[in-house]
Amino acid sequence: MFEAVVSLCLTLSDGPCRDQLLSGHEAMTREACIASLAASAPSLGSFDGLGVLGDPTCKPMAEPLEVAEVAAGVFVHMGLIEEPSKTNRGDVSNLGFIIGTHGVAVIDTGAARWTGEALWRAIRLRTDRPVTHVVLTHMHPDHALGAAPFSEAGAQIIGHANLPRALSDRQANYLESLERLIGSEQFLGTQAVPIDQVVQDRLDIDLGGRVLELRAWPVAHTAADFTVLDQNTKTLFAGDLIFHRHIPALDGSLNGWQAVLAELQKMELTRLIPGHGGPALDWPGGLAGMKSYLNALETDTRAAISEGARLGEAVEIIAQSQAAHWELFDAYNPRNATAAFTELEWED
Template sequence: MIRLATIATFLATTALANEDIADQYPGSLLYSPPVEFIPGVFSAIGATAPPTYENAGHNNNLSFIVTGEGVVVINGGGSYGLAAALHDEIRARTDEPVVLVVDENGQGHAMLGNSYWAEKGVPIIAHVDAAAEFEDRGAQILQAAERVNKDRHAGTTLVGPTETFDGEYVTELGDYRIEVRYLGPSHSAGDVVVWLPNQSLVIAGDMAFHERMLPIFEDTYTLDWLDTWDTEFEALKATYVIPGHGHPTNMDQVRKYTKGYLEYLRGKIGEHLDSGGGLAEAYYVDQSPYAHLDTFEELATKNAGRVYEQMEFE
């Protein structure tokens, strides 16, 4: 078993997440270069900030696994250029070909780079709900990304996954059993995790957050997310966690800032409802214990309003 000290070593050799740092890797469209977290598993950590021209829309984690029998990429990337930049980094580290791309959900930073991987003939998989989300909202997602990234979005077209699955997709390559699992409703439609049972590592995607505040969308049902967390995600008993945003960490950290935050906010909104409070005041319930998280200013009030609207009818 790889020692837990790996996490401390990894963090000591990478810059801390900070949404005020525009770009940590000026020579590439990637926000930061990939770093090997445990043997064979790499992640290029995106900005813990909204997408900007400076970060080229790389504000999520782009991970890959060098299996000995081919490379598996987790997330198509936020553009054709970002996918190409990641591929350059992969080729600098191994001669193995990319044999599979996993889209962790139907958001732009997971799927817009599919256009690059499809051009290379690489199979791309996603959950059926993520594929449907991208098909439904893809044009809107593409236009929004083009407005931000301008010339850095060149070559990006709408390409969905080449294969979809419902419950799980499993492949075995080299020493890696790779289980792509849909655990249940969480952050967005079709969110999946990539579980490596032999390494006790989960590439959690947007199931888990810790350095930046999680966003609650209009269709993010927090009660369902908590149920999925308790019944399925905790059952993995993962030693290592690569979240969708922010540096690799452990279960204690993502539990504190994902499950803990959802429970805290629901508790505050519950108190507000019990006292007869309305939506206008709900936006300003106390979230100060989480004010240190990146994107707090952008998301805290929106999150409170959406939780209020949900809990009002629970």
């Protein structure tokens, strides 16, 4: 299969440069790909500020993301249980897509444009149906910054009602930090895209013979947590409301997160897809690790506050009993303990 690309450079004088996918022109032959480009010349406006090295052209399809079919028509890419780096190129979160008879919905798009491009290729290798929707489960950059190739192809970007504000407030910092972590070449062309539709409560989308239930949650992992339930297979894409192996990261409300987990537990599911780990967890057993960690975080934090411990002292002891059960524990637990202590010490 062939795809259309254009080579873009940070600066034309000394690079770095990277081929950027022009989605929607895939074809079985180079001639057909070139004909598609000629029939519908792609806009390069989204690459303003970068140097264009030559005209768009067609090349053999580059490497797709690896995905697993966890249920009929439901595919998941499992990110590495690591912090973003130049070695892993930011491929550290779970992404997925669901295929209906009329269209495809993508759930999360990764940390950079290259991730979204590679996910697009994985879809194109399995169906030629249009990608009609992209659902972003929250604003963290490892889930949200690869959406541009889908937006450029006409997909509707959907998220929590709080998502546009959350992205706007953090966008500059996210773009700067991710570029530093994974390197300018791999990050080239990455940008946040506008959210086309926001959801206050729930929304159903029909992919053709397949209805997805989208649900916005109260403040929990973040202030913009959003889930996708495939009603056909009872598969829930939980985003970072559920972590597996990778220690949870608290960027919202501990009390709120525990309340949301209690609501999730009432759902009738077959499996869930966590934001990290998995890639598919049994139900309801997949909740056990999350509940155990958050309960330890709450119990130890309340005990430290009751004993009059200072924040710096408390952070050293809170949830330490959980250390053996989670990867990246030392990177995240002190932040979680700080957030929990700050939240709970001001309760009435």
